[in-house]
Amino acid sequence: MAGPTIDALSQFRLTTGLGPIGRVVNFTNSNEMMLVAVAIIIVLFSVGLRTRSVVPGRLQSLVETLYEFVYGMCIDNIGEEGRKFFPLVFTIFIFILLGNLLGLFPYFFAYTSGIVVTLTMALFVFLFTTGVGFYVHGFRFLKFFVPDGVPGWLLPLLVPIEIISYLSRPVSLSVRLFANMTAGHVMLEVFAGFMILLTASLGVFGAVASIIPLGLNVALIALELLVACLQAYVFAVLTCLYLHDAVHMH
Amino acid sequence: MDLSAPLLAKDIGAGLATIGVAGAGVGIGNLFGAFVSAVGRNPAARDRMFRDVLLGFALTEAVALYALVIALVILFT
Numbered sequence: 050m051a052g053p054t055i056d057a058l059s060q061f062r063l064t065t066g067l068g069p070i071g072r073v074v075n076f077t078n079s080n081e082m083m084l085v086a087v088a089i090i091i092v093l094f095s096v097g098l099r100t101r102s103v104v105p106g107r108l109q110s111l112v113e114t115l116y117e118f119v120y121g122m123c124i125d126n127i128g129e130e131g132r133k134f135f136p137l138v139f140t141i142f143i144f145i146l147l148g149n150l151l152g153l154f155p156y157f158f159a160y161t162s163g164i165v166v167t168l169t170m171a172l173f174v175f176l177f178t179t180g181v182g183f184y185v186h187g188f189r190f191l192k193f194f195v196p197d198g199v200p201g202w203l204l205p206l207l208v209p210i211e212i213i214s215y216l217s218r219p220v221s222l223s224v225r226l227f228a229n230m231t232a233g234h235v236m237l238e239v240f241a242g243f244m245i246l247l248t249a250s251l252g253v254f255g256a257v258a259s260i261i262p263l264g265l266n267v268a269l270i271a272l273e274l275l276v277a278c279l280q281a282y283v284f285a286v287l288t289c290l291y292l293h294d295a296v297h298m299h
Numbered sequence: 300m301d302l303s304a305p306l307l308a309k310d311i312g313a314g315l316a317t318i319g320v321a322g323a324g325v326g327i328g329n330l331f332g333a334f335v336s337a338v339g340r341n342p343a344a345r346d347r348m349f350r351d352v353l354l355g356f357a358l359t360e361a362v363a364l365y366a367l368v369i370a371l372v373i374l375f376t
Contacts, residue, residue, distance in 0.1 A: 058375060221361070228364035229357075235371075276357075283357040 055242035057235045061162055079160040086147035086160075115143065119285065126289035130296050134289075137177070141170065142285035149230060149277030153270065161280075162230040164223065171223035174288050182295035193298050222287060229280050233273045240266045313373045319366030326359040 063077040070076070097112035105113055119139045123131035131138075145161055152159020160166050182190040194211040195204065243262040247255035334352045338345050 058371075224365060224368065225357075225361040228361065228368045231371075232364050232367050279353060279357050283354060286354060 055239055055246070057238045057242070060234060060238060061231065063163075078158045079163055079166065082148065082151055082158045082160045086144065086151055089147060089151075090143055119143075122286060123289060126286060127293045127296060131289070131292070134292050138285050138288055138292075141174070141288055142281055145170070145226065145284050146278065146281035149281055150274075152230060152234065153273055153277060159230050159234060161226055162234055164227045167223040167227040168219070170284075171219040171226075174222065174291065175219040178288075178291040178295045181292065182298075185296055186298060190295075190298070193294070218291065222284065226280050226284055229276055233269075233276055237266060237269055237273065240269060309373060313370040316366055316370040316373060319369075320363045323359055323363030323366075326362065327356060330355050330359060 063079055065072045065076060066078050066081040067076050093108070094112055097108040100106070100109065102109065116139070119142050120135055123135045123138050125131075127134060148159060148161040148166075151157050152162060182193065186192075194208050194215065196207055196211065199207055240262045244259035247259045247262070249255070251258065330352060334348060337348055
């Protein structure tokens, strides 16, 4: 096929950053974006909380809204013990949120669109919740896999199902975030590619007609903004629910 | 354009893999249909219900994206 084609996946290629030093230690553009996100978080919180006025300004109320939102989520989903796990949930939430939002800017890399990053976070959450379960309940935590009020002859069938569904948690948690971000960026790229294809094949008429994919792309950016916030929320809520399971056993 | 049989089978397989999205369509339709009828019965609870709807929406949409990931894996590996 002659002329330009749509290359939707090359945007996820990892390149090394920071010059020769980065090449030696495999410091990628994904890591660069993580550092940018962490820097933004630190600056946002230290600047936002410098003046602790009773009537908050814009920046302070942004920080306080984020804090109270996640705090309420922890208490609602885990219960009173949620206060102990609040720092973890808040860190996960804001790290994913920043990653998703930064990825929406042109030429920026969304580190949450790498399965390595999301799987690392999901595995950490999985191992941590399992550890909390064993820490709180000891070996009685294994009763988690035995549903209450089930006739005994069904147990050989149900216990493996419970174990499999428990073990599939990190997979679904990581693939959900990864697939959402990847699919969103591929969709944006495909519609942007339509504009180039139209112009290349139809000339001036194509350039005028490409206003349709441009408009669609604007709408898609709005959708991706929603998805970016929603997926960070979903990841944090599911972390809370898993912690609830570990602390309360059902 | 290359018309060899394995490549064509790859394309057909990727197309078939996207059928799974139909299930997510049914699921999201169900979700918002139930939400609309619930709001019709009890409009005061709209905001509290909408949070759960968003969670359900994200979980259902993810199922569609699993199908998409499989299609991409078929196409590009």
